[in-house]
Every structure is written in C-alpha cells, then in structure tokens.
Amino acid sequence: xxxxxxxxxxxxxxxxxxxxxxxxxxxxxxxxxxxxxxxxxxxxxxxxxxxxxxxx
Amino acid sequence: xxxxxxxxxxxxxxxxxxxxxxxxxxxxxxxxxxxxxxxxxxxxxxxxxxxxxxxxxxxxxxxxxxxxxxxxxxxxxxxxxxxxxxxxxxxxxxxxxxxxxxxxxxxxxxxxxxxxxxxxxxxxxxxxxxxxxxxxxxxxxxxxxxxxxxxxxxxxxxxxxxxxxxxxxxxxxxxxxxxxxxxxxxxxxxxxxxxxxxxxxxxxxxxxxxxxxxxxxxxxxxxxxxxxxxxxxxxxxxxxxxxxxxxxxxxxxxxxxxxxxxxxxxxxxxxxxxxxxxxxxxxxxxxxxxxxxxxxxxxxxxxxxxxxxxxxxxxxxxxxxxxxxxxxxxxxxxxxxxxxxxxxxxxxxxxxxxxxxxxxxxxxxxxxxxxxxxxxxxxxxxxxxxxxxxxxxxxxxxxxxxxxxxxxxxxxxxxxxxxxxxxxxxxxxxxxxxxxxxxxxxxxxxxxxxxxxxxxxxxxxxxxxxxxxxxxx
Numbered sequence: 001x002x003x004x005x006x007x008x009x010x011x012x013x014x015x016x017x018x019x020x021x022x023x024x025x026x027x028x029x030x031x032x033x034x035x036x037x038x039x040x041x042x043x044x045x046x047x048x049x050x051x052x053x054x055x056x
Numbered sequence: 057x058x059x060x061x062x063x064x065x066x067x068x069x070x071x072x073x074x075x076x077x078x079x080x081x082x083x084x085x086x087x088x089x090x091x092x093x094x095x096x097x098x099x100x101x102x103x104x105x106x107x108x109x110x111x112x113x114x115x116x117x118x119x120x121x122x123x124x125x126x127x128x129x130x131x132x133x134x135x136x137x138x139x140x141x142x143x144x145x146x147x148x149x150x151x152x153x154x155x156x157x158x159x160x161x162x163x164x165x166x167x168x169x170x171x172x173x174x175x176x177x178x179x180x181x182x183x184x185x186x187x188x189x190x191x192x193x194x195x196x197x198x199x200x201x202x203x204x205x206x207x208x209x210x211x212x213x214x215x216x217x218x219x220x221x222x223x224x225x226x227x228x229x230x231x232x233x234x235x236x237x238x239x240x241x242x243x244x245x246x247x248x249x250x251x252x253x254x255x256x257x258x259x260x261x262x263x264x265x266x267x268x269x270x271x272x273x274x275x276x277x278x279x280x281x282x283x284x285x286x287x288x289x290x291x292x293x294x295x296x297x298x299x300x301x302x303x304x305x306x307x308x309x310x311x312x313x314x315x316x317x318x319x320x321x322x323x324x325x326x327x328x329x330x331x332x333x334x335x336x337x338x339x340x341x342x343x344x345x346x347x348x349x350x351x352x353x354x355x356x357x358x359x360x361x362x363x364x365x366x367x368x369x370x371x372x373x374x375x376x377x378x379x380x381x382x383x384x385x386x387x388x389x390x391x392x393x394x395x396x397x398x399x400x401x402x403x404x405x406x407x408x409x410x411x412x413x414x415x416x417x418x419x420x421x422x423x424x425x426x427x428x429x430x431x432x433x434x435x436x437x438x439x440x441x442x443x444x445x446x447x448x449x450x451x452x453x454x455x456x457x458x459x460x461x462x463x464x465x466x467x468x469x470x471x472x473x474x475x476x477x478x479x480x481x482x483x484x485x486x487x488x489x490x491x492x493x494x495x496x497x498x499x500x501x502x503x504x505x506x507x508x509x510x511x512x513x514x515x516x517x518x519x520x521x522x523x524x525x526x527x528x529x
C-alpha cells in the first residue's frame with residue numbers, strides 16, 4: 001500500500017490526508033486489508049447473509 | 057463508621073443507608089473526599105459532580121427518613137465513562153471535538169436506571185478517544201493510571217471506569233465494550249466487569265463507536281454488587297433499536313444456587329496461545345476449583361478477530377467521517393490515522409466480515425449446545441507500562457501490544473455473547489482476569505460460576521489502596 005494509493009483512495013471519499021500522515025494511514029490500511037485477505041481465504045456458503053438483519 | 061471507607065461494597069452501603077446506620081450524604085461525601093485525594097494521581101475522572109451528588113444523596117436520605125424505599129442501591133456512589141449522556145454535562149466520548157457540544161439534556165438510559173435504583177452519580181470517567189483503544193492513553197485528557205502501579209496503563213477503552221472502582225473511589229461504575237473495552241480494563245485493574253449479551257442493556261444516550269458491536273455494562277468489586285447493578289440495568293427499551301424485546305432476567309437471586317448442572321469448559325487453541333504463562337495458569341487454577349477439565353475448541357476464532365476489526369474500523373470511521381474531513385487535526389493522534397484507514401476499507405470487505413459473523417455465530421452456537429460456561433484468560437498479559445513500545449514478544453512471536461490485549465475478548469463481543477472478567481486472587485504480581493463466557497442471555501450462568509469462584513477465594517477484587525512499588529504523589 002503506497003502513499004500515492006492512499007491519496008487516490010482518500011480522494012474518492014473526499015477525505016483530505018496531509019502528506020506527512022499518509023505513511024501511517026497506509027500502514028494501518030495494509031493491516032486491515034491483510035485481515036480481509038485472511039478472512040476471504042475461508043470459503044463461506046453462498047447463502048450466508050450479513051449478520052445485521054433489517055426488519056420493516 | 058466502617059461503611060464510609062473505600063473497601064465497603066455497594067450493598068453494604070445500601071444496607072447502611074436503608075437501616076439509617078449511615079446517611080447517603082455522608083457516604084457520598086466520603087467518596088468525593090477519596091476522589092479529591094487520589095484522582096490527581098490516577099486521572100480517572102473528567103468531571104466530578106459534587107454539588108449535584110450531595111443533593112441527590114440528601115433526596116435519598118429524605119425518602120428513607122419518610123419511611124420510603126429508595127431502591128436496592130440507595131446511596132451508592134457510582135461514576136460513568138464519559139460517553140454516557142449525563143443531563144447538564146457535555147458528553148466528551150474522550151474527544152476534544154465534542155467539548156464544543158451543548159450539555160446533554162437527559163441522562164442515558166443506563167445512568168437513569170442506576171439512579172432509579174437509588175445510586176448517586178458522582179462523576180464522569182476518562183476513556184480512549186471515541187472508545188477506539190485498549191489503553192486509555194488519551195492525549196487530550198492524559199492517561200488513566202493503574203491503581204496497582206501508576207506507571208502502568210489501566211486498560212481501555214473504559215479505563216477510568218475500571219481504575220476508579222479498583223482504587224476504591226466508587227464501588228460501581230459503567231463502561232462500554234465493543235471488542236473488550238469493559239473486560240480488558242477490568243482484567244488489568246483487578247475488578248469484575250460484565251459485558252452483557254448484545255441488546256440486553258439499553259445503549260440509548262450513549263455515543264456509539266461501532267453500533268453493530270457496542271454493548272454497555274457494569275464494573276464492581278464483588279459478584280453480588282455486579283449482579284445487583286446488572287439487574288437494575290435490564291429492561292426492553294424501545295428507544296435503543298437493538299435492545300432486546302424480552303423481560304429482565306434477574307441474576308442476583310441465583311448467586312447461591314451453586315454450579316450443579318452447569319457444564320464448564322476450558323477454551324483451547326486460539327485462547328491458549330500467545331499469552332503469558334500467568335494468564336494461562338489463572339484459567340487452570342479456576343478450572344481446578346470448578347472441577348472442569350473439558351477442552352473446547354471454537355473454529356476460526358482468530359479470523360473472528362480479523363472480521364471484528366474490519367467491522368469496527370469501518371463503522372467507527374463512518375461515524376466520524378465528517379469530522380475526519382473537516383478537522384482531522386483535532387483528533388487524538390493515537391486514533392486519527394486508524395480512523396482514516398477504516399474509512400478506506402472497501403464495502404465488500406465490510407460485508408464479507410458481516411457474512412462471516414453470521415457463519416461464526418452458528419459455529420459457536422453448536423459448541424454451546426454441549427457446554428454452558430467457557431473459561432479463557434481475559435487478557436494475554438497484565439498491564440503494560442504507559443507509553444510502552446508498539447510491539448512485544450510472547451512465546452517467541454512478535455505481536456502488536458495494544459491490539460493484542462483484545463485477543464481473547466474480541467471473538468465473543470463479535471457475536472454478542474455475554475462475558476465477564478473476574479479478577480484472579482493473588483495472581484503473584486499485577487492483576488489478571490479470568491474470562492467467563494456463556495450462550496446469549498445466559499448471564500445467570502456466568503454469575504453462578506463467578507459466585508462459586510469468589511466463595512472459594514479463587515477470584516477477588518481487593519481495593520488497590522496503596523500503589524505497589526510507588527508512593528502516592
């Protein structure tokens with residue numbers, strides 16, 4: 001996760017991140033994306049729905 | 057009079073008030089005096105409500121003098137994490153930004169419930185900014201110090217809630233728990249802390265951190281005090297959209313029932329790794345006292361931590377996105393870049409974590425068909441030093457010290473199970489907690505096991521009145 005990638009991603013949200021903070025944000029996001037990768041390695045059944053339930 | 061000392065339990069105090077052996081005013085004044093003497097060192101409180109508390113206490117005394125019933129917690133001083141609304145006080149949630157908000161118009165539901173039970177609110181307590189942390193090293197308000205050793209953290213994010221009870225400033229407090237924020241500081245400060253089932257206690261009037269994971273619950277120094285407080289907090293509250301539509305299931309009356317019929321297991325694998333030997337030995341000691349030997353395995357508990365972190369970071373960042381855009385410089389540097397990273401998590405990762413959550417809930421439910429209460433360490437190690445390095449080594453493996461504090465608490469709050477941290481008696485050094493976990497809405501089983509362990513002397517929460525190895529300033 002490069003600082004340039006952080007800048008581009010943050011721009012999509014309209015989230016300003018000053019240059020001196022981009023490395024720290026990149027490090028934190030890299031950890032979260034690693035968590036997502038490890039999570040995705042476990043196959044879930046197709047009918048597994050997200051936990052929160054909407055009740056009209 | 058003995059009930060005016062720091063070691064008196066909440067129920068001792070309430071009994072003294074009800075029988076007019078002591079006035080609520082004298083009890084509350086004594087608590088305010090202890091806070092004045094000790095909090096300069098410990099930094100538990102961000103607001104002390106002296107005049108209001110004394111006026112509340114006098115009201116309780118008038119009820120008693122008139123022959124009325126002032127409630128099961130009559131005259132008991134308590135304090136709350138500063139993310140609970142308190143009428144007339146600005147709800148900080150550990151932040152600088154919320155200082156600009158107007159005072160809350162009414163008490164949070166849980167605060168109002170304890171006051172209805174006769175307890176007297178004496179102040180608001182320090183925490184990690186927006187509850188995003190396990191250490192209460194708050195840059196805006198300073199770190200809360202551990203009463204057992206003021207050079208060490210109290211744990212977090214409900215650090216002030218645990219430390220104020222551990223130091224005997226108050227016998228009861230309230231905190232919140234998203235990934236372990238009640239249980240972690242309870243473990244590090246050596247007090248009892250309960251994270252009830254998700255939806256059991258109303259969060260109305262509480263600043264949420266990650267709404268799909270947030271719980272509120274009590275801290276105390278005895279199992280009975282904790283049970284009476286929990287019982288006062290239970291009712292179906294339609295003003296909190298996730299509060300369960302089920303009547304209160306009181307626990308205090310079950311404490312003397314013993315543990316006959318309860319199947320108690322010891323969590324293996326994830327919950328027996330990457331912890332210091334003292335934390336694992338605490339579990340074995342409790343298991344021996346309970347006659348428990350069965351090891352139970354929860355599949356994918358490590359992945360549950362990853363999923364909980366994704367959901368927490370994503371929901372937490374979304375809650376503060378507007379301020380992250382407009383005034384990031386006013387955030388605590390300890391939370392700011394973690395919130396920003398959370399804002400950048402792709403939606404698919406968040407939704408996958410929520411799908412995994414439903415799957416994991418079913419797997420854990422299968423295990424709880426054969427067991428009623430599971431034992432684990434609460435934290436993998438005792439309180440680290442304030443400002444300790446980011447990484448530490450356990451069993452030859454380098455781990456991120458601060459987030460690893462939640463290694464054993466996070467998988468349970470992730471699926472909303474009730475969990476209690478009970479302080480192991482005489483751990484041989486700094487406090488360490490034993491975690492008890494049960495199936496949803498089975499808090500009574502936790503209390504029965506904790507009561508047995510307390511009776512056997514395996515768990516206990518003595519007041520940390522004199523810091524170990526450090527003189528009070």
